Amino acid sequence: xxxxxxxxxxxxLIGDSGVGKTCVLFRFSEDAFNATFISTIGIDFxxxxxxxxxxxxxxxxxxxxxxxxxxxxxxxxxxxxMGIMLVYxxxxxxxxxxxxxxxxxxxxxxxxxxxxxxxxxxxxxEDKRKVSKERGxxxxxxxxIKFMETSAKQSHNVEEAFFTLARDIKAxxxxxxxxxxTPDVVQPGKDHKHKKSKWFCNIL
Amino acid sequence: MAQNSLSNTSDKLPSHEVLKDxxxxxxxxxxxxxxxLKSIRCSTCKSLILNKDTASLVKRETFLPYPQQKKNQxxxxxxxxxxxxxxxxxxxxxxxxxxFCKTIGTVKFLMCADCEIGPVGxxxxxxxxxxxxxxxxxxxxx
Ligand SMILES: Nc1nc2c(ncn2[C@@H]2O[C@H](COP(=O)(O)OP(=O)(O)OP(=O)(O)O)[C@@H](O)[C@H]2O)c(=O)[nH]1
Ligand SMILES: [Mg+2]
Numbered sequence: 075x076x077x078x079x080x081x082x083x084x085x086x087l088i089g090d091s092g093v094g095k096t097c098v099l100f101r102f103s104e105d106a107f108n109a110t111f112i113s114t115i116g117i118d119f120x121x122x123x124x125x126x127x128x129x130x131x132x133x134x135x136x137x138x139x140x141x142x143x144x145x146x147x148x149x150x151x152x153x154x155x156m157g158i159m160l161v162y163x164x165x166x167x168x169x170x171x172x173x174x175x176x177x178x179x180x181x182x183x184x185x186x187x188x189x190x191x192x193x194x195x196x197x198x199x200e201d202k203r204k205v206s207k208e209r210g211x212x213x214x215x216x217x218x219i220k221f222m223e224t225s226a227k228q229s230h231n232v233e234e235a236f237f238t239l240a241r242d243i244k245a246x247x248x249x250x251x252x253x254x255x256t257p258d259v260v261q262p263g264k265d266h267k268h269k270k271s272k273w274f275c276n277i278l
Numbered sequence: 279m280a281q282n283s284l285s286n287t288s289d290k291l292p293s294h295e296v297l298k299d300x301x302x303x304x305x306x307x308x309x310x311x312x313x314x315l316k317s318i319r320c321s322t323c324k325s326l327i328l329n330k331d332t333a334s335l336v337k338r339e340t341f342l343p344y345p346q347q348k349k350n351q352x353x354x355x356x357x358x359x360x361x362x363x364x365x366x367x368x369x370x371x372x373x374x375x376x377x378f379c380k381t382i383g384t385v386k387f388l389m390c391a392d393c394e395i396g397p398v399g400x401x402x403x404x405x406x407x408x409x410x411x412x413x414x415x416x417x418x419x420x
Contacts, residue, residue: 077371078329078332078371078372079371082371086301094406100394109347109348109349109350109351110345110346110347110394110395111343111344111345111346111353111356111387111396111397112345112348112377112379112387112389112394112397114347114351114352114353114356115353115379115380115387116379116380117377117378117379117380117389117394118375118378118380118381118386119375119377119378120375120378120380120391121370121371121373121374121375121376121377121378121391122375122391123373123374123375124325126296132371241292259326276375
């Protein structure tokens with residue numbers, strides 16, 4: 075059977091508890107009287123298909139378990155991840171401070187060329203803001219990665235953020251493939267685009 | 279009738295086979311090659327789940343919880359129904375958009391990636407990589 079897509083990217087959301095990771099990935103469900111089966115069990119991951127430069131890209135996006143801290147997240151967790159959203163809450167100074175710890179953790183445990191992006195979430199709560207947009211931007215510049223403020227509540231910039239991250243991964247990958255095509259470079263044995271789905275083995 | 283069979287799953291992986299006695303309401307949705315003639319979408323928000331010509335019609339006796347449950351109902355005790363006809367795909371990346379629940383017992387239920395209504399289908403974590411979308415819980419439209 076022929077493949078119906080051009081790229082497959084596994085993405086993770088990481089950050090302190092309460093910053094809104096789950097809400098960035100999933101819808102608010104605030105119905106106090108009804109319970110849905112899905113909200114009772116919780117969601118593991120989603121597959122989304124997007125198009126960039128006429129190429130079809132499958133995104134497999136994972137939330138992270140709420141109580142996890144950077145101390146406990148290790149290599150197994152990051153396996154196969156090609157992009158990571160680092161999320162903090164603009165109304166929570168500590169969650170912003172901890173972004174540096176998350177970046178260190180990623181450097182220690184994730185693949186060296188994983189693409190990162192910082193999200194300052196809850197930007198709808200201007201009256202409770204503790205972290206200025208400028209500080210977010212500066213932190214991103216220091217680390218050479220992109221930055222956006224988002225509101226999961228108002229769906230502001232969320233889709234844009236995933237598009238941006240996917241676009242950057244694609245650009246990096248295209249560059250790599252280009253280099254592999256030059257004849258004097260040895261072809262690596264692994265072809266990422268044809269990797270079999272093996273998510274059952276590395277469930278968190 | 280409402281029933282519950284999430285808590286008493288058997289040790290055996292449920293089997294599936296080509297659906298032979300295709301019900302009338304599905305006859306016009308199936309191509310000569312056994313695949314879906316129309317796209318498969320969320321019946322609530324119309325989010326695209328599977329493109330046409332990607333899934334095969336199969337028979338598989340499966341318990342699916344109802345989307346709406348009583349408040350404070352434990353997931354293992356969810357009420358639901360047994361359904362039989364599914365669209366079957368063998369590679370999860372065949373899906374255009376879909377969400378996967380956390381595992382209960384040995385199964386992961388599938389949901390709409392946009393409005394998160396579900397379960398619209400199921401896969402069993404023990405088995406080969408087979409993914410099933412219930413013909414009753416989705417819309418067939420391009
Ligand atoms: N105002 C506002 N509230 C938000 C936003 N995103 C999330 N929240 C709220 O913040 C709280 C925590 O959100 P979660 O998505 O559960 O946070 P999390 O990062 O997944 O937390 P853990 O699972 O514990 O790691 C919830 O009460 C959300 O309703 C947002 O953009 N704006
Ligand atoms: Mg969460």
